[in-house]
Amino acid sequence: MNQLVSIGGTSVGVTLPMAELRDEQLVSGGTGGEPLEIEETLLRVERFDRGAWQVVRTDEHEFPAYMERPAFCQQAQPTVEA
DSSP: OOOOEEEOOOEEEEOOOOOHHTTTEEEOSSTOOOOEEOOOEEEEEEETTEEEEEETTTTTTTTGGGOOOOOTSSOOOSSSOO
């Protein structure tokens, strides 16, 4: 489970599992007294349905490629208008 956390009083963020961020090589250190180092990475976050967001690393999935439908699932049908 991930949770929302306050960021500066005007925004909120979603927590992501540290192990998964390490697998993606987005963070390093943070163990044994080492400082936690976070790779500067841009993420595209898009709401595509009520209660549903898509988060994509833009350095690996340049627009418009991130919008391509994966072969293993159906395209989500939006219910909210932008």
